[in-house]
Amino acid sequence: MSKHVFLTGPPGVGKTTLIQKVSQALKSSGISIDGFYTEEVREGGRRTGFDVVTLSGKRGPLSRVSSGSSTSRREYRVGQYVVDLVSFEQLVLPMLRNVSHGSDAEKTVCVIDEIGKMELFSQAFIQAVRQTLTGSGTVVLGTIPIPKGKPLDLVEEIRSRKDVKVFNVSKENRNSILQDILAAVESCRK
Template identity: 65%
Template sequence: MYKHVFLTGTPGIGKTTLIKKTLEALTSLGFSFDGFYTEEIRDGGRRVGFDIVTLSGKRGILARISSSFPSEKHEFRVGQYVVDINSFEQLALPALNHIASENHKTVCVIDEIGKMELFSQSFVYVVQKALDSAGALVFGTIPIAKGKPLHFIEEIRNRRDVKVFNITKENRDVILQDIVAAIQDCNK
């Protein structure tokens, strides 16, 4: 039996949208949440970065295109993006503080566990702790497997207690009830 639910799929397919719709549906069923989601930042139709948004409404920078940081040396990069680890950790880690709670009605939302987020070893530790906790129900997103696999993400994908939904253009508008049902099943 699984106790965590993850969504995977290509970038821009609608994983974060499904996270938000699932949270709306679960709220009416009495669930509470802690955690965060990521949001694309666009300027004139062009993606220039990502923000982290906690479920309590706090917002900070996750990453911006490197031209936004012209004179500084940055250790953490994914493609054209510079990752702001300090901003990420200041928001993500406190938002995930309650993950080991024995209250099975609290869902820990982690959107996303990807290359940018994995630069933070503190984040990896907290996610691992949540996945191994008897009381945590993690609902999150992971990138689709392509190229060289990321070890931690593959560990999550292959856990016996994780249900993974592959989101596609064909199913993204009809899969919501299956996701809600899976999370309800985790809570039994």
């Protein structure tokens, strides 16, 4: 019996777009849904970072391209990006704590896009995700990266959970997979 649904696939394949479409569809059918997705921030045609956008409309920086000059004492970096952990935690943690208070009768859907390297710098986030996955009142609809390089503990943990259904999103299936994901989320709520 699946309780949660995750999408995985290469960067840029359309996981966030699918999550947004599924969220709209669930919302319009009256299902209680909260969560966040990450959005590229572009300036002058190039990507300068990522923002966290909550489904309730709040947004804040997740990461920005490092200017190279700042060497703060505690810097979390992924490639050229410096992760703004404080901003990320302020937006995401209260939402995750609230969402897990759903009841079994009215399961809330919690969108977590994504559980990746940047997000996993936050121990509090890791803990909140684990609690949300084990809580009974919430269905998680999330995205996880494709394994490459050193495995990310939480990502592998999610991938191997028996109560998680993982969809592999590809350029070939991304336009036809929406109904399958919706159906999977619906059945998790039963």
